[in-house]
Amino acid sequence: MNVLVINAGSSSLKYQLFDMTHETVLAKGKVERIGMETAMLTHEPAGKQEIREVSEILDHTAAIRKVLRILVHPKEGVLESMEQVHAVGHRVVHGGETFSGSVRVDEEVKREIKRLFDLAPLHNPGALTGILAVEANLPDVPQVAVFDTAFHQTMPPKAFLYPIPGVFYRKHRVRRYGFHGTSHQYVSGRAAELIGRPLSELKMISCHIGNGASVTAILHGRSYDTSMGMTPLEGLMMGTRSGDIDPAIVPFAMDKEDLSLNEVNSMLNKHSGLFAVSGGLGDMREIVEAAEQGDRNAKLAFDMYEYRLRKYIGAYAAAMNGFDALVFTAGVGENSALLRKTVCDNLTFFGVKLDEAANARPGGGDRRISADDSAIGVWVVPTNEELMIARDTFEASRAALQPST
């Protein structure tokens, strides 16, 4: 059975096609700059040359059509016909309190994803557009929604409620939901396999640090607390998002700078974080390079980013009364040896001891980067949200496909 996984953002769409017999990737790629005349498709069929194609792709429906077409292309494709796409799985960022697991998409599920637009305006609209676009192109194929929030539905009320009047929760469902759940769940499961102990016996802290970034306290395999909140803005300092700030800054900024609600929202989501402190650099690679060349703002941005991350690790160690393993994942977590080193060198209090050579060694793959005598195991586990989505899609749509496949 072949499963197509779609991760639709506001202006981009990433995809991976899996053959679930052995969980092999048949092809993957992305469409960037959707909505423009110079949209770009990058397609990597397994075992063949990568293809890049610039063309006008005006919306997600057209982008999905383009992806499906290249998957069945006689030369660059990997399938003989579109009938060989048996199910489609989507990453949906916000599932509110309705979804604590993955679900088959039906009218009710689509309505609920739409109802949650207010809570994830940067993410949910793209996901629904992706679902509708697949429906338009492949009307009979089962679709499954996999939510970033689902894994965090196990958080206890003391972790997910905000200390504000109850009416906001009762009437508007204002609470902490948490995100990147598919990733936190995947890397914690993988780390337990590497450690060789059941997840149900372990206390872990996983750091998903990419463009968006969050830390999760995983107690015996379940999310116990996580740094993102009602929206993906709370918690860590990120590429362009502020993370935690004093909420009083919002009305203050609106008053002093005459900002509208939209403007202040955009300031905190798109013009803050590393980007703001460094004076225009939002990418960790650029920050590290500039800091090494003596740029003081870049150095300050790095220091703040690392310090805020480390404070969360300390908080979650206290929340769980200790921890056995620390896991790094996503773009920065997997690739920045400097960030990992700075964090770990300042956690010796907990008995963390880095294996400097293992940490500095380039190259991907799951690996332990703590010394043999470290009290806490420190791991790098490349995330694989797409594989998790493919597995859930396979499970959830198998029943529907039984008679025909």
Ligand SMILES: Nc1ncnc2c1ncn2[C@@H]1O[C@H](COP(=O)(O)OP(=O)(O)O)[C@@H](O)[C@H]1O
């Ligand atoms: N070698 C590297 N060193 C430091 N940071 C890196 C490196 N490679 C990638 N990154 C960071 O990873 C980030 C992207 O992470 P990723 O998980 O792909 O994000 P997203 O999925 O949210 O787009 C980039 O902003 C970049 O700063």
Ligand SMILES: CC(=O)OP(=O)(O)O
């Ligand atoms: C939820 C979230 O922040 O996702 P991303 O890191 O993909 O922006």
Ligand SMILES: [Mg+2]
């Ligand atoms: Mg990501």
